Amino acid sequence: MYLVKEVAQLSGVSIRTLHHYDRIGLLCPRKAENGYRYYTEENLAQLQQILFYRYLRFPLKNIKELLGNDTDNLAQLEEQFLLLTAEQKRLTTLIDTLAKTIQTKKGMIYMTTEEKFVGFRYEDGLAYQEEAIQKYGKEMIESSLDKQKGQEAEVTEGFNTIFQQFADNLVAGLTVEEKENQELAGQLLHHIRTYGFDCSLEVFAFIGKGYVGNPEFQRNIDKFGQGVAQYVCDTIQIYVQKESEA
Template sequence: MYTIQQLATLAGTTTRTLRHYDAVGLLVAERDANGYRRYSSHDAERLQSILLYRSLDFPLETIQALLEAEPFDRTRALEEQVTALRAKAAYFATLAETAESTLTSLRGGISMEDKSLFNGLSFDELKAHEAKHEPEVVERWGESEAYKTSRTRADKRSKEDWEALSQQQVDLVKPLVDLFTTGVPVEDPRVQAAVQANHMFINDQFYDCSLDMFSGLGQMYVMDERFTAFYDKYAPGLAVYYNDAIQHYCITQS
């Protein structure tokens, strides 16, 4: 039997996560005479399945339905997870190659065309990626006005519109890349002007983005590996730099 701390350490997760899984009925622990949670080897196997599905961005409700389906075929589930994880790994490998090529360019190697900045992030690939993660997005933000506004605007855009927005985003990120790679501090007016331009871009093109929301976006850029990968493809460490700049901007603008 494992204590909650022992299982969290074994699985590389947190006790807070395990308590949440217990509370929602996804991984219910037995209780000893003192009321402490105790986990069996079977619980550890179930936790592995949960964490593998979470790594594939499955919502908790979907994971619970899959695990409680009768009968649950763990062998088949693992085979499917291996296939999906390899596909995801290949996707991030493409992003890594793009980031590496960009880094080589920034260090004075072979120059890259703007289009090359989006290897692995073409319109069709982005739409497929968006569709894959739509359930998670709806789960987290579906009831918010920001999501509804963004969805309404998105539905009206053509492929050409999206490509134009992608180019605008490249143009807005470029100054941040240059400032970051030359070591300009985030408090510098040039950095803050670049941050403001990005804030206005989100506000004008996607949804009304308050300072609190913009601050939350900045934090997401460093907490969610997908956002971190997007910015760090331009220069490793850019996501952290951008978040720090956003937090300074939000404080000074409030």
């Protein structure tokens, strides 16, 4: 048995947060007659799972549902292992890209524009996986991720190439209605359908709005050039409108 102060020291989770988890029914210790909270080994095992999901940026509401609906603790741990392994691979790639960027700044190596964005993912980024599951359904997203296994480089390179071309068109002064941009929007939709899911025009329009509606999406895409995210969003809306009327 562990008191709340001991659990806080062991886990690094504040006492206030542990109390909050108790209030919302996420992690409920035993209550003694003196009012003290006592945590069992089972509680600590559950707290570990909560912290894994929190690291993966799952909302507390979803974590509560996951822990409440699935009695197979081993299956949950195995799923978390796969998610964290994917995150580790992504972070390793980003660290390598950052190291090369630093070397480039020091004049030690040269990086192409494409190399500067290796490791940045958009629709399928782990940081947005839970959000995508909520919007499109777990089965669809898991199917999408399965399609990408072993092809991560091609997926990322495809997005990088398309967004870089959008950035070039923006600098060149092309409007979002022009043929070059509309063709790029078609390429982007095809790329999502090839490596992701059977994306409808309605969902494609929603994704485009997400490029500016989601601050992290916008920051990543605007790395190709200031205003590129809005430029792509506007292009997609015109593309969807034209295709819907065709």
